[in-house]
Amino acid sequence: MAPRKRSNNSGKPGLTRTGIATTALRMIDEGGTSAFSMRRLGAELNVDPSALYWHFRGREDLFEAIAETLVDEVGAAGLPWAAPWSDLLTAYCIQLYEVLIRHPHAVIVFASRPVRSEFGVRAANHAIELMVASGFTAGQAMQAVQALRAYVVGCALDVSATAITGLQPRQRSARPPADNLLAQGVIDAGDHFRPGLDAMIRGLSA
C-alpha cells in the first residue's frame, strides 16, 4: 500500500510544481478563472499563499504550468505514426481539441500563451517529415501545422466561450433578432469542428 518510491508524500503532501498546477487546474475547471486566486489556491492546499512563491516566480509562471499540465493530457492514447501525414495530423488535432473542450474554463489559459508540449512537438516534426517526403517544402509543411493548430484553438475557444456564457450564444444582448438565416442559431448548423478540419486538410493536400 506504500510502494517505496522515494518521493514527496508522507502525511503532509509537500508541495510540487506539478501538484500545485494540477490543483490549480482543478479549481479553474470547477469554478472558472474567476474562482481562482493565489490566496484561494493556498487555502485549497492548506498552505499560506506566500508559500507558492517558493515554487513559482509568480502568478504568470503558475499559469504557464497550468497550460502545460493541460496540454500534457494529449498523448496518452496512441497516434497513427505510420499513416500518411493527413491522417496523423487529423488525429492529433482531434485529440488536442477533445482535451481542450474537456476543460472549457481553462482553454483561455492555454490559448493566451505559447505552450509547447514534448508530445505535440514530436507529432508536428513527424508530420513535417512526412509532408516533405511527399513534396512539400519544409516551410509549407510547418505553416500547415501552425494553421491547423490555430484552427483547433479557435474552435476550442468557441466552445469555451459559449459554454461559459450559459449554453445559448448571446441570449442576453438585446440585438434586434434580424429575421435572416442564422439569426440566433435557428438553423443549428451542428458542430463545425470536424467538417472544418477535414476541409483544411483537403485544402492543404491540393
Add this chain to the structure above:
Amino acid sequence: MAPRKRSNNSGKPGLTRTGIATTALRMIDEGGTSAFSMRRLGAELNVDPSALYWHFRGREDLFEAIAETLVDEVGAAGLPWAAPWSDLLTAYCIQLYEVLIRHPHAVIVFASRPVRSEFGVRAANHAIELMVASGFTAGQAMQAVQALRAYVVGCALDVSATAITGLQPRQRSARPPADNLLAQGVIDAGDHFRPGLDAMIRGLSA
C-alpha cells in the same frame, strides 16, 4: 469648428458607454490587460471609479463593450459583395484578422467571449446565401463560416501570444533544444495565415 450636433461634449465630456469602452481599449492597447483596472480607467477619465457602475453593470459588461468596439473597426473598408462566396469570405477574414492583430493585447478580450457585430452578421449572411445558391446546404454554409472565424481567431491569438511574451516564441523556457526541424523556429516558416486561409477556402470548395 463646433458643428451643432446636440451631443454630449461641452467642456466636461460626459461619460458614454462607447466613450468609456474606447478609452478602456486604448489603455489595454498600450499597457496590456494587466495595466487595466476599473480604478485606473476612472482615473484616466477623471472620474471616480464608482461612476463607471452607472454606465456598466460591472467589469464583464464593460469587457463585452470593449470587444464590440474592437470588432466594429471591421467594415470601414469595402467588401466584394458581388464576388463569389470564396472571395467575399476571404476578404472578410483578412479584414477581421488585420483588425485583431492591430490590437495584440486586446485579442484575448475579443476571443474569450461570443461577440456579434452587425457587419460581421451581414457578411456571413450574404456569404451563406451565395453558398446555398451554388449548391451547399444552409447547415454546411454556416459551418464553413464558423470554421473560418475560428481559424482567424486562432491565428490572431498566435500573433497576440508571441507578441506579448516578447517577440521570440518560448525563449525563456529551458526545454532541451531538440535538434530537429522546427526546434526554435529555425526554419522560419513565415506567416501562415494566408496560406492556411487559402487552403481552408480551397478545401471548402471541394
Add this chain to the structure above:
DNA sequence: ACCTGAACACCGTTCAAGT
C-alpha cells in the same frame, strides 16, 4: 529547503449621499 505571518499597495463593487 521549505513554509509562516505580517505588511504593502493594490483590486471590484455597493450604497448612501450629493448636485
Add this chain to the structure above:
DNA sequence: ACCTGAACACCGTTCAAGT
C-alpha cells in the same frame, strides 16, 4: 440623471522570520 466618498471584502507579492 449622473457622479462622489467612504466602506467592504477581497487581491498579488515581498520579506523577515521561523523550522
